[in-house]
Amino acid sequence: MSVLILTLPGDAHAHAIQWAIEKLGGEVRTVYPLDICAGSQWSFDTNSGLLGIDGNGEEQTIHPGDYSTVWMRRPPGIFPKIDIADTAQRAVAEDELRQLVMGVLRWLERDKFVVNSLSASGFASNKAFQLAVAARLGLACPRTLISNSPAEILSFYESCGNEFIYKPLKAALWTRSDGMKTNVLTTLITDTSILMESDLSGAPGIYQEKIVKQAEIRATFMGKSIFAWEKRFDRRSHEDLHIDWRSMHKGADHKQHSLPDDIEAKCFALMSELGLNYGAFDFAVDEKGQYHFLEINPQGQFLWGDELGLGLNQLEAFAEFLLSRNAEFIYSQSNRFTIADYYSTGLRDKYFKEESEIHHSDLLNFQYKQVSVAL
Numbered sequence: 001m002s003v004l005i006l007t008l009p010g011d012a013h014a015h016a017i018q019w020a021i022e023k024l025g026g027e028v029r030t031v032y033p034l035d036i037c038a039g040s041q042w043s044f045d046t047n048s049g050l051l052g053i054d055g056n057g058e059e060q061t062i063h064p065g066d067y068s069t070v071w072m073r074r075p076p077g078i079f080p081k082i083d084i085a086d087t088a089q090r091a092v093a094e095d096e097l098r099q100l101v102m103g104v105l106r107w108l109e110r111d112k113f114v115v116n117s118l119s120a121s122g123f124a125s126n127k128a129f130q131l132a133v134a135a136r137l138g139l140a141c142p143r144t145l146i147s148n149s150p151a152e153i154l155s156f157y158e159s160c161g162n163e164f165i166y167k168p169l170k171a172a173l174w175t176r177s178d179g180m181k182t183n184v185l186t187t188l189i190t191d192t193s194i195l196m197e198s199d200l201s202g203a204p205g206i207y208q209e210k211i212v213k214q215a216e217i218r219a220t221f222m223g224k225s226i227f228a229w230e231k232r233f234d235r236r237s238h239e240d241l242h243i244d245w246r247s248m249h250k251g252a253d254h255k256q257h258s259l260p261d262d263i264e265a266k267c268f269a270l271m272s273e274l275g276l277n278y279g280a281f282d283f284a285v286d287e288k289g290q291y292h293f294l295e296i297n298p299q300g301q302f303l304w305g306d307e308l309g310l311g312l313n314q315l316e317a318f319a320e321f322l323l324s325r326n327a328e329f330i331y332s333q334s335n336r337f338t339i340a341d342y343y344s345t346g347l348r349d350k351y352f353k354e355e356s357e358i359h360h361s362d363l364l365n366f367q368y369k370q371v372s373v374a375l
Contacts, residue, residue, distance in 0.1 A: 002027040002066060003322050004112075006105060007073040008034055009359040013303055014073050015351040016342050020319035023337055029060075029067060032359045033101045034076045044104050051104055056358045062108065069322050070109045072118060074299060076101070113325035120275035121298040127169050127206060130296055133273050139266045139293040142211050142284075148204040154195060160209045163190040167206040211292050217257055217283040220302040220314060221271060222321040223329025226264065227312045229305050230257040230285075254308045263291050270296060277327040306339040315339050 003021055007014040009032055018028045031053070036042055040055025051062040079097035084090035102118070109117055116124070124130055128146050135141050145156040146169070157164055166187045188210065189195065219228035232253045259267070263283075271279050280300025284292045302314045315338065317331040342348070 002029065003069045003071060004028075004062070004067040004108065005030045005071045005073055006033060006075050006108075007071075008032065008076060009355040010352060011074055012348065012352075013301060014071075015348060016303055016315055016339065017071070017319055017322070019342050019345070019347055020315050020337070021322060024316075024319055024323060026319070026323050027067075029062065031062065032355075033105070034079070035359055036097055036101060037079050037081055042100060042104070044100070044107075049107065051108070064108060064110065064112070067112070069113045069115070069325055071115050071322055072105070072109065072121060072299075075105055075118065113322075113327075115278045115322060116276050116298045124274040124276055124279070124296060124298040125170075127167075127295065130270075130274065131293075134266075134270055134293050134296075137266050137269050137273065139263075139270065140290060141293045143209040145207045146204060147207065148201050150195075150200040153200050153205075153207060154192075156207055157189070157192070157195060162192070163188065163210055165189070165206075165208040165210055167208065169204060169206060211284045211286050213284045214287050214289075215257075215285040217259070217281075217285060217291070218302075218305060219257070219259055219267070219281040219283070220300065220305070221267060221279050221281065222314075222317055222331070223277055223324070223327055224268075225317060225321070225329060225331040226259065227302070227305065227314050227317065228257040228259055229254055229308065229310055229312065254310060256310050256312065260291070267296075274298075277329075278321070303339060313338055315342065 003026060005014050005018065005028060007030065014030060018030060021028050035053075035055050038055075040053060043052040043054075044050075045052075049064055053060050053062070079094050079101065081090050081093045081097070084093055106118055131141055131144060131146075142165070143160070145152065147153055147156075166189055215230045215232045217228060217230050219226060234253055267279075267281055271277070274296070276296075276298050278298065280297040280302060282294040282297075284294055286292060302318070305312050306314050313333075313335055316334065316336060320332060321329045
């Protein structure tokens with residue numbers, strides 16, 4: 001049994017899962033499509049279906065018959081060619097690269113067990129779409145407005161008691177005044193002047209009513225297996241908490257969590273509607289114990305749950321899942337190895353060192369500017 005992994009350099013999850021699959025007797029081929037932006041040469045024979053890759057001192061040929069499972073872990077969405085100075089030429093080159101790579105990836109995932117398909121991940125990753133589908137299926141969501149209308153946004157702000165949450169529609173890096181890059185995080189807005197001074201019409205955003213949380217839940221669904229854990233701050237006051245708990249770890253209490261049956265059923269319904277067989281769900285639990293759906297990530301991280309030492313062992317489970325080729329997968333709970341066993345090998349540092357030397361990894365530092373080209 002063989003698994004094809006498509007990802008970006010520096011992906012710790014891909015490294016760990018590759019090790020786990022091999023421990024279970026499977027074979028892994030990992031491809032880094034972003035290398036094509038730094039001189040890697042792709043040749044796709046549409047008659048035979050063979051993909052030849054020549055780059056980084058290595059030649060490889062990939063045929064759909066060589067593997068049974070595809071993990072679309074982190075296929076790149078943009079293909080920067082910063083070595084092309086002319087902006088019009090660069091825009092054309094970047095689009096041509098994208099057309100080639102995305103077309104080939106769709107071919108490679110055809111008739112395979114895919115976690116998750118490019119089309120399903122694309123739809124599911126769209127926050128406006130997934131929130132609307134989740135609400136239709138009965139998952140309670142915070143009251144939400146997605147808009148670029150200053151009048152509507154200000155009206156919604158007032159209706160939320162003159163405070164609300166801002167979230168970007170898509171994760172992004174922002175260059176600060178000191179030149180450092182930072183992620184755009186969930187932000188609590190309590191000052192009208194921030195809204196009045198901002199170019200709200202220039203870009204839409206997600207605006208949500210604030211939920212006073214007693215816990216946040218992460219639940220990963222692999223086929224029919226669920227791994228859920230909670231994060232609480234019982235030793236800290238609500239006033240002392242950042243609204244985005246991802247940025248807070250000190251003083252947090254973690255433990256395994258069991259989702260209510262009705263929430264589980266609605267999560268499975270959402271995955272079916274979105275065409276996913278894997279998904280990482282985030283929920284907020286309010287002071288009354290009600291669950292509020294925040295998002296589903298079709299490529300979400302999960303190994304940090306293993307690192308908490310809660311006995312989840314998603315590392316083994318996900319490797320089993322990929323090898324099972326079964327959308328109805330149930331984890332065996334064999335516990336033949338854990339994330340601690342992987343870290344003890346020293347392979348994590350080895351993988352990072354090799355990738356920094358061999359593979360193109362400039363995507364996260366690339367400040368993309370969309371260019372309109374009249375042809």
